[in-house]
Amino acid sequence: MSERLVVIGGDAAGMSAASQARRRRTADDLEIIAFERSNWVSYSACGEPYHVAGYVDRLESLVARTPQQFAAMDIDVRTRHEVTEIDLARRVVVVRDLDEGRNFFTGFDELMIATGAKPVRPMIDGRNLDGVHELRTLDDAARLRQIADAGTGDVVVVGGGYIGLEAAEAFCVQGWNVTVVTSSPRVLDRTLHSDLGQKVIDAMRRMGIEVVLGTYVECINGTNRVESVGCSDATYPADLVVLGLGSEPEVELAERAGIALGATGAIAVDDHQRTASPGVWSAGDCAEAMHRVTGKPVNIHLGTIANKAGRVAGINLGGDEAVFPGVLGTAITKVCDTEISATGLRLAEANAEGFDAVEGRATGTTTAGYYPTASEITISTVAERRTGRIIGAEIVGGPGAAKRIDVFATAIWSNMTVQDLAWVDLAYAPPFSGVWDLIHISARNAARLALA
Numbered sequence: 083m084s085e086r087l088v089v090i091g092g093d094a095a096g097m098s099a100a101s102q103a104r105r106r107r108t109a110d111d112l113e114i115i116a117f118e119r120s121n122w123v124s125y126s127a128c129g130e131p132y133h134v135a136g137y138v139d140r141l142e143s144l145v146a147r148t149p150q151q152f153a154a155m156d157i158d159v160r161t162r163h164e165v166t167e168i169d170l171a172r173r174v175v176v177v178r179d180l181d182e183g184r185n186f187f188t189g190f191d192e193l194m195i196a197t198g199a200k201p202v203r204p205m206i207d208g209r210n211l212d213g214v215h216e217l218r219t220l221d222d223a224a225r226l227r228q229i230a231d232a233g234t235g236d237v238v239v240v241g242g243g244y245i246g247l248e249a250a251e252a253f254c255v256q257g258w259n260v261t262v263v264t265s266s267p268r269v270l271d272r273t274l275h276s277d278l279g280q281k282v283i284d285a286m287r288r289m290g291i292e293v294v295l296g297t298y299v300e301c302i303n304g305t306n307r308v309e310s311v312g313c314s315d316a317t318y319p320a321d322l323v324v325l326g327l328g329s330e331p332e333v334e335l336a337e338r339a340g341i342a343l344g345a346t347g348a349i350a351v352d353d354h355q356r357t358a359s360p361g362v363w364s365a366g367d368c369a370e371a372m373h374r375v376t377g378k379p380v381n382i383h384l385g386t387i388a389n390k391a392g393r394v395a396g397i398n399l400g401g402d403e404a405v406f407p408g409v410l411g412t413a414i415t416k417v418c419d420t421e422i423s424a425t426g427l428r429l430a431e432a433n434a435e436g437f438d439a440v441e442g443r444a445t446g447t448t449t450a451g452y453y454p455t456a457s458e459i460t461i462s463t464v465a466e467r468r469t470g471r472i473i474g475a476e477i478v479g480g481p482g483a484a485k486r487i488d489v490f491a492t493a494i495w496s497n498m499t500v501q502d503l504a505w506v507d508l509a510y511a512p513p514f515s516g517v518w519d520l521i522h523i524s525a526r527n528a529a530r531l532a533l534a
């Protein structure tokens with residue numbers, strides 16, 4: 083008799099796991115049913131800001147595979163079906179069919195929890211007014227694009243994280259007056275050092291985006307529709323509010339079922355993506371992953387991690403063996419022409435984790451200085467004192483700057499030192515870098531400090 087795998091959550095982690103399990107086990111051996119409460123499966127949330135901006139016209143192009151394509155792989159995907167309970171003792175889930183309004187039970191042998199993350203919502207007056215939106219689901223992106231296309235006005239983006247900044251770019255290029263308000267003294271504060279963050283703020287202001295730091299949103303005003311946002315420093319007019327206050331792992335279902343959470347508040351998993359409950363697996367934004375520099379569990383919400391960890395779960399569910407090797411939290415984004423990226427630990431984090439760390443800085447140009455597209459780039463390299471082992475890096479700069487972070491991610495992954503990196507045979511031609519890339523120079527500066 084065949085076993086049944088039930089997947090909760092039909093996006094990156096869940097559908098990667100389902101696909102990998104199916105490659106290894108036929109439908110006679112393993113039935114796979116995936117429940118997804120939204121209208122979409124296997125979609126790219128990462129592409130949503132670029133749909134709102136108008137760079138990507140068709141929303142459907144953000145969908146990697148449709149339920150029909152999964153059906154052709156013998157994976158039964160049910161959209162608009164929400165799992166409301168997991169009963170581990172009886173090995174069933176309770177599912178609500180959101181269109182029919184009825185509940186039913188489905189049994190499972192194996193369970194994959196891939197419920198992702200949910201946006202942090204401020205408990206303030208006016209949060210439910212018309213014109214107050216989040217940018218999380220494809221439906222959110224579709225609504226915001228309709229609004230952007232219908233005219234222009236004042237938009238207040240609440241939050242200075244990468245989703246807030248990507249939303250700010252989207253409305254800026256669509257001709258809106260954009261104000262970003264954040265309680266933090268800087269933007270991208272989980273990614274960048276304060277002074278590198280200042281370069282991003284300066285670039286946003288040059289584009290006409292107003293950035294208000296260190297202010298708290300107290301209320302959203304309006305009768306039916308939003309009219310303004312009341313902050314601790316001032317009231318900002320708003321025809322539209324986009325909330326971008328970060329996200330937290332969606333774990334209530336797992337927690338209620340008694341599945342163990344880790345210290346981060348996300349679902350605890352081992353390096354095979356097994357939870358502490360037999361036959362229950364998890365991956366993606368709702369699950370922890372091991373940080374390769376600190377060796378500690380973290381809960382970082384990135385599509386890169388969700389896809390890889392989901393794949394590992396699926397390979398193991400399919401009867402082969404895979405080990406998830408951990409993460410560095412490598413992330414990249416842009417606001418118009420300013421690119422931002424980071425990997426590993428920032429200097430302050432490294433020191434807080436007990437590393438005796440140094441930071442090498444270098445500022446130069448993305449291409450040869452004389453080349454017409456040259457723009458400024460700054461790289462910060464964090465290394466361990468004495469050994470020179472690379473443990474983090476951050477980059478801010480013009481077009482072509484940020485993908486250099488992959489060199490640092492590879493170097494950290496391979497336990498390289500700044501002494502090595504300063505001499506690595508990197509490619510050079512004037513349209514791409516100087517003959518000494520800024521990577522070399524920042525590594526050399528870090529080596530000088532590390533070995534002093």
Ligand code: FAD
Pocket residue numbers: 090091092093094095096117118119120126127128129130131163164165166196197198199217218219245332335365366367368383384385386387388414
């Ligand atoms: P999700 O993608 O959140 O999927 C979980 C799914 O589970 C959801 O579809 C949800 O509806 C469903 N679900 C939850 N509970 C239930 C339930 N009880 N029953 C049924 N279904 C349920 N990452 C990057 O690496 N690079 C980027 O550039 C980037 N940009 C982003 C831009 C935006 C606007 C957003 C919102 C995210 C971005 N991310 C980016 C993050 C990335 O999208 C997520 O890390 C990734 O989607 C996580 O995949 P997941 O499968 O774990 O969770």
